[in-house]
Amino acid sequence: MNIANSIHRAQFDRVSLEFKTPKGRLRVVEDVSYEINDGDFIAVIGPSGCGKTTMMSMLAGFQKPTTGKVLFDGQPVKGPGPERGVIFQEYGVFPWLTVKENIAFGLKLKANHVPLAERDQICEHYLMLMGLADFANSYPKHLSGGMRQRLAIARAYAVKPQFLLMDEPFGALDAQTRANMQNLLLKVLAAEGKTVMLITHSVEEAIYLSSRIVVVTARPARIKQIIDVPFGYPRDETLQERPEFGELRSHIRELVMSEYRAQQAQLRPASFSE
Amino acid sequence: MDGSVARRFLLGLAPWAGAVLLWYGVRWSGFVNPSLIPAPHRVAAKFVELLLHEGLLFDVYASTRRVFLGVVLGILVAVPVGFLLGWYRSARTFADPMINFFRALPPIALIPLVIVYFGVDEAAKLVILFYASFFAGVIVMYEGVSQITPLYIRVAQTLGAGEFEIFRKVIIPLTVPHILTALRVALGVAWATLVASELIAAQRGLGALIQNASTYFLLDVIYVGIICIGCVALIMDMILRRISARLLVWQERAVG
Ligand SMILES: Nc1ncnc2c1ncn2[C@@H]1O[C@H](COP(=O)(O)OP(=O)(O)OP(=O)(O)O)[C@@H](O)[C@H]1O
Ligand SMILES: [Mg+2]
Numbered sequence: 001m002n003i004a005n006s007i008h009r010a011q012f013d014r015v016s017l018e019f020k021t022p023k024g025r026l027r028v029v030e031d032v033s034y035e036i037n038d039g040d041f042i043a044v045i046g047p048s049g050c051g052k053t054t055m056m057s058m059l060a061g062f063q064k065p066t067t068g069k070v071l072f073d074g075q076p077v078k079g080p081g082p083e084r085g086v087i088f089q090e091y092g093v094f095p096w097l098t099v100k101e102n103i104a105f106g107l108k109l110k111a112n113h114v115p116l117a118e119r120d121q122i123c124e125h126y127l128m129l130m131g132l133a134d135f136a137n138s139y140p141k142h143l144s145g146g147m148r149q150r151l152a153i154a155r156a157y158a159v160k161p162q163f164l165l166m167d168e169p170f171g172a173l174d175a176q177t178r179a180n181m182q183n184l185l186l187k188v189l190a191a192e193g194k195t196v197m198l199i200t201h202s203v204e205e206a207i208y209l210s211s212r213i214v215v216v217t218a219r220p221a222r223i224k225q226i227i228d229v230p231f232g233y234p235r236d237e238t239l240q241e242r243p244e245f246g247e248l249r250s251h252i253r254e255l256v257m258s259e260y261r262a263q264q265a266q267l268r269p270a271s272f273s274e
Numbered sequence: 275m276d277g278s279v280a281r282r283f284l285l286g287l288a289p290w291a292g293a294v295l296l297w298y299g300v301r302w303s304g305f306v307n308p309s310l311i312p313a314p315h316r317v318a319a320k321f322v323e324l325l326l327h328e329g330l331l332f333d334v335y336a337s338t339r340r341v342f343l344g345v346v347l348g349i350l351v352a353v354p355v356g357f358l359l360g361w362y363r364s365a366r367t368f369a370d371p372m373i374n375f376f377r378a379l380p381p382i383a384l385i386p387l388v389i390v391y392f393g394v395d396e397a398a399k400l401v402i403l404f405y406a407s408f409f410a411g412v413i414v415m416y417e418g419v420s421q422i423t424p425l426y427i428r429v430a431q432t433l434g435a436g437e438f439e440i441f442r443k444v445i446i447p448l449t450v451p452h453i454l455t456a457l458r459v460a461l462g463v464a465w466a467t468l469v470a471s472e473l474i475a476a477q478r479g480l481g482a483l484i485q486n487a488s489t490y491f492l493l494d495v496i497y498v499g500i501i502c503i504g505c506v507a508l509i510m511d512m513i514l515r516r517i518s519a520r521l522l523v524w525q526e527r528a529v530g
Binding site for chain 2: 060061062079080081082084085086088090092094095096097105106109110111112139140141155156159
């Protein structure tokens with residue numbers, strides 16, 4: 001084993017983050033530590049507003065921790081970069097570009113070195129995969145929410161980042177499309193060997209896709225439990241019928257529910273507490 | 275011509291027809307001394323007369339040229355300045371009071387100073403129009419630019435865009451709508467300021483026409499001048515709206 005292998009691909013090291021708000025400091029992430037190694041698929045799950053997106057955006061390079069360190073390839077994260085692809089919770093499809101131009105956006109950037117001849121082919125490929133071929137020349141204003149989400153996924157996949165940060169990437173999709181997208185992601189991973197950090201609200205999705213699940217608490221996000229998912233890859237949908245899957249699901253659901261209740265208790269207005 | 279085009283044309287015409295009717299109505303109602311309100315047909319006759327014998331077209335040209343140049347120069351400066359103010363929050367807190375101070379000054383109040391510093395030639399009139407366009411444009415620009423969300427820039431960064439690529443491929447497309455709005459607002463303000471700018475010893479121009487007519491109490495000429503200003507301003511705005519619609523097909527509109 002050489003030294004390079006002992007460095008984690010990404011690492012949260014006693015990370016806390018506070019936002020300064022007009023009402024004072026808001027602690028959003030508290031003392032979070034975990035590592036992500038090459039080929040890992042980390043799912044992060046926790047109640048809404050607890051700080052998941054904030055946690056991810058530190059690794060993406062958009063927020064700096066107040067204390068602690070966020071490392072990528074052993075170096076503190078300084079800013080965003082193409083080796084860390086991000087699928088944003090708000091999609092961020094470019095409204096002034098057509099569907100096809102959105103997918104081509106990354107391919108045309110100098111940093112990605114995609115030869116002119118291949119760009120079109122890559123675009124067509126993802127248009128087909130994401131079921132957007134009929135809308136190749138439409139502007140995003142003509143797309144449904146789910147289609148925009150698929151477009152954001154296509155745009156991120158097209159530049160083939162080694163590390164993918166996905167913030168509820170399938171949240172706006174119907175059950176069938178969602179299952180499709182999950183299977184597609186598993187296929188892409190098998191073919192391209194990516195490392196993934198995925199934020200989700202779906203316990204099933206977390207178990208089905210990931211190798212490790214980080215359950216976080218209500219705000220401020222602390223680590224409640226890190227669970228190794230005991231299933232190998234490749235996976236298919238029959239996995240979800242296995243009894244172990246069901247047991248794990250109940251266990252995680254219980255963890256998530258208890259945090260959800262904690263959050264509700266926090267939110268309850270003072271007048272109700274008496 | 276198909277039915278829907280014809281209908282839209284008629285719909286567009288209706289309020290004008292209504293305005294003319296109202297004009298006649300007020301005149302005939304007896305509430306106002308009819309000698310103070312020239313009849314629409316007399317104004318129309320005056321229009322033809324001025325057009326054929328007094329070179330009205332040259333007045334239209336002179337004014338349009340002034341407005342056009344004033345707006346173009348004003349916006350050329352307002353775009354970069356407004357952009358910087360919108361982009362750098364600190365620049366804004368620093369320049370905001372200044373801009374609002376100067377913006378509040380009515381151009382007409384500046385005329386004596388402009389005459390002192392720029393004389394009474396074409397340049398002086400342009401300075402007034404430039405002033406008005408610049409301050410109208412700069413506010414629209416910086417309000418617009420400061421509302422650009424960082425999301426798209428972040429997306430571009432995670433896809434690997436460098437600084438220059440972000441500027442060219444993200445910031446410019448996001449700024450174009452604000453430039454067009456600034457142009458439209460500046461154009462409106464410049465037309466509104468035209469008469470004031472032509473107070474400075476102008477021989478020709480629609481503002482000069484109106485002022486000369488007011489000296490001799492030629493109400494019909496005043497009406498012709500006012501209507502011409504409105505019409506040219508309307509046409510320029512329509513052209514600009516066409517261009518905007520072309521450039522901004524991607525924008526979501528409340529009404530298609
Ligand atoms: N830039 C900011 N300034 C101040 N507060 C912020 C900022 N960004 C997020 N917050 C606050 O931090 C908390 C966590 O936000 P975050 O977006 O990380 O939640 P989340 O876990 O991703 O929620 P969801 O599941 O609903 O997406 C929220 O209470 C939010 O109001
Ligand atoms: Mg979030």
